[in-house]
Amino acid sequence: MARLYPITLSLHPPDYARPLAEYLLAHHLREALANFTWxxxxxxxxxxxxxxxxxxxxxxARASNLPFTAISLEGYDADTTALLLAHLLRMGEEAYALVPRRLYDLLAASCEVLSVRREWQMLYRGGRGETAGQDVRALTAHDLPAMLDLAHRGGLMVFGPSSLKRGEFFGIEREGRLVCMGGVQNRLPGAVEIGSIVTHPDFRRRGLATRLVTALVG
Known part of the structure; x- marks a missing residue:
């Protein structure tokens, strides 16, 4: 039986969380990046x-700046995790969680998993990319309507009006419209996250995402 500790609900993470995250980033980078969301x-x-x-x-943790309910977690005991979930989510509320396999097993033992979708994470440790070309440009709030439309057409779940506040975005235009975009969204000690990469379905397999990622790496 798991030992029960007092539960805290807060708008701030516990005092042990940041030192733990920084230790993992410094000494166990691959493990840390596998649970990058948390x-x-x-x-x-x-x-x-x-x-x-x-x-x-x-x-x-429960994100408050996404268009859907999303959670992240760290832990090891299923009973404790289930108890914390009961405080974080409303009865019957569905939530999305992007977690590594060890935490998927923990979630599956803590709550009902409705569906599973595998996502791939790529870790780049090289130098700067080659010259990306003049067709990659920075995106601003003026581009937001086109960015939202592209995200919808490309099936991008996590992009919303507040996304521009969380990172720098770049895009490629063809035929007078935005057809490919992505951004540097989260900066951590020793690592940054490149995400929200999406290409319009009519312009895929033309190397546009490759050019864009090259620019972001550079």
Whole structure:
């Protein structure tokens, strides 16, 4: 039986979360990046989350700046995780969680998993990319309507009106419209996240995303 600790609900992560995240980034980078969402939520992205945690190193975060309910977590005991989930979510509320396999197993033992979709994470440790070309440009708030339309057409789940506040975005235009975009969204000690890469369905397989990612790496 798991030992029960007092539960805290807060707009701030627990005092142990950031040192743990920084230790993992410094000494176990691959493991840290596998749970990048939680690492970001307890460090640079903490202002956009609410938290529930105890003193046994179980901590769940709920993002408040996404168009759907999303959570991240760190922990090891299913009973404790289930108890924290009951404080973080409403009865019957569905939530999205991007987690590595070890935490998927923990979630599956803590709550009902309705569906699973595998996502791939690529880790780049090289130098700067080659010259990307003049067709990659920075995107601004003026481009937001076109960005939202492209995100919808490309099936991008996590892009919304507040996304521009969380990072720098770049795009490529063809035929007078935005057809490819992506951004540097989260910056952590020793790592940054490149995400929200999407290409219009009519312009795929033309190397546009490759040119864009090359620019972001550079």
């Amino acid at each position: 690492i970001n939520n307890v460090t640079s992205g903490a202002c956009g989350c609410s938290f529930v945690y105890d003193r046994s190193f179980h901590c769940l």
